[in-house]
Amino acid sequence: MDTPIATNSLVLGRILSRQARYRPDHPAVVFEDERLSYAAFNAVVNRWANALSGLGIGRGDRVATVLPNCLEGLATYWACAKLGAAAVPLSSLLLEEGLVSLLSDARPKLIVSTAAFAAMLAAVRPRLAFAPAIVLVDGEAPDMPGYARLVAAASAAEPADVAKAGDLVTLMYTSGTTGLPKGIMHTHFIRSMYAGLFASSFRMAPESRVLQTGALVFNGAMVTMLPAFYCGASYHLHRQFDPQAMVETIEREAITHIMVVPSQIIAMLSLPGFDPARLQSLEMILSLGAPLRQVHKDALSRVLPNRLYELYGVTEGFITVLDRADAVRKAGSVGVPPPFYEMRILDEQGGECAPGAVGEIVGRGPVTMAGYAGRDDLTAETLRDGWVFTGDLGYVDDEGYLFLVDRKKDMIDSGGVKVYPKDIEEIACNHPEVREAAVFGIPHDKWGETPLAAVILHGGARVSAEALCDWINARVAARYQRVDRVVILPDFPRNAAGKTLKRDLRLPYWEGRAQKI
Numbered sequence: 431m432d433t434p435i436a437t438n439s440l441v442l443g444r445i446l447s448r449q450a451r452y453r454p455d456h457p458a459v460v461f462e463d464e465r466l467s468y469a470a471f472n473a474v475v476n477r478w479a480n481a482l483s484g485l486g487i488g489r490g491d492r493v494a495t496v497l498p499n500c501l502e503g504l505a506t507y508w509a510c511a512k513l514g515a516a517a518v519p520l521s522s523l524l525l526e527e528g529l530v531s532l533l534s535d536a537r538p539k540l541i542v543s544t545a546a547f548a549a550m551l552a553a554v555r556p557r558l559a560f561a562p563a564i565v566l567v568d569g570e571a572p573d574m575p576g577y578a579r580l581v582a583a584a585s586a587a588e589p590a591d592v593a594k595a596g597d598l599v600t601l602m603y604t605s606g607t608t609g610l611p612k613g614i615m616h617t618h619f620i621r622s623m624y625a626g627l628f629a630s631s632f633r634m635a636p637e638s639r640v641l642q643t644g645a646l647v648f649n650g651a652m653v654t655m656l657p658a659f660y661c662g663a664s665y666h667l668h669r670q671f672d673p674q675a676m677v678e679t680i681e682r683e684a685i686t687h688i689m690v691v692p693s694q695i696i697a698m699l700s701l702p703g704f705d706p707a708r709l710q711s712l713e714m715i716l717s718l719g720a721p722l723r724q725v726h727k728d729a730l731s732r733v734l735p736n737r738l739y740e741l742y743g744v745t746e747g748f749i750t751v752l753d754r755a756d757a758v759r760k761a762g763s764v765g766v767p768p769p770f771y772e773m774r775i776l777d778e779q780g781g782e783c784a785p786g787a788v789g790e791i792v793g794r795g796p797v798t799m800a801g802y803a804g805r806d807d808l809t810a811e812t813l814r815d816g817w818v819f820t821g822d823l824g825y826v827d828d829e830g831y832l833f834l835v836d837r838k839k840d841m842i843d844s845g846g847v848k849v850y851p852k853d854i855e856e857i858a859c860n861h862p863e864v865r866e867a868a869v870f871g872i873p874h875d876k877w878g879e880t881p882l883a884a885v886i887l888h889g890g891a892r893v894s895a896e897a898l899c900d901w902i903n904a905r906v907a908a909r910y911q912r913v914d915r916v917v918i919l920p921d922f923p924r925n926a927a928g929k930t931l932k933r934d935l936r937l938p939y940w941e942g943r944a945q946k947i
Contacts, residue, residue, distance in 0.1 A: 473586040
């Protein structure tokens, strides 16, 4: 993955070194009670990078993390970037079998985790065809040294600058919402493009204060973390998402930029006594990871106008951004590709669709992945002549703005008619007692598939599933969009990012065990 020498200055680790040199005293990272300047955080990262080097980690190696949000996890990303190694973030929600599967695929030389995972990792390691070292960030165990001791004994000097722009810097596993996760390879060049292009798209500056409350393991975290460090802004990190803590931090720290998934926006708006006056410092509320329903967009724009951005994207490397200036004028859209990106909407024959016609969203740009690790077959399916075939359906209007319709794999085929779950979900979310909705196809003897709506209600709601079913079916545009029934759930299965795992909702119905939902 070598890159011509003209672009080899695009090495991610140099961003942090640069800020430590030119903005040494500016606040870099705030995590719980710790406040680190750029000079201080860079020293921590250097010590950790040099400690990793002492453990045999170097250019081309992989370092897996199984961590909640923490300072050590953030430092691991940047230490790997300086060493030319690749960080492999794995969810702390994984069970043993999932962990074995992903580690076997990624083959990291070292795993960084917590004492809570020590027993599982000890059980997992003999099942692997290789022998990764393990470091614990909050203690030590037999054959598992502690992060604190290793860092304290290491030098704070800059490690040797050996990384190249074409080197792998992150291996991100897909969330698995549509099947087995795949390892998506991102190089220093790609992540450098994340940093600069997103900083521009989100109007980020050195004076910005960026808050991350969702999981760092989620690729969406890179969308604000990398531009924050690129600009020399202040990056505030929470251990986990809590809507009340998020509001308090925004008010106390005068946060300017946040990134949230739709369920987190809904949780914030649903807080008892929610007061938008506490959030007036915000310049950006970025929604990504899943479609934000129009009813929630409208509610947010009413109380916090001119702040909402929406990002549509796939980790494989294509994005569009709806700018805050267009959020009302282009309601329902997910925006346009940023500079240096191209987008096409293709029909089933591969021809380009006219405005208004639905087809597969296909795009390319400077963040296109290097491929799926070890899966040339799957890479060839997704990357064709440099274009990312997203598997998502949408259309553009006469001005070229993208409107999402649904995922191909979520589309319901009811008696030969295409039913798009998103259309029904938008209707369901307009019911005053519905907080979230997820629509998917279930087996039907006559039609093959028919829609079912799973919903979460607002606290204190008393509406019945039958009444909701009648309400939705009275408002759909066509008979084939009518839902077979509604099920009311306390919550949806979600991944570490908070994205609804629709596959987990749907699967029991196809396996004849729906009563377990």
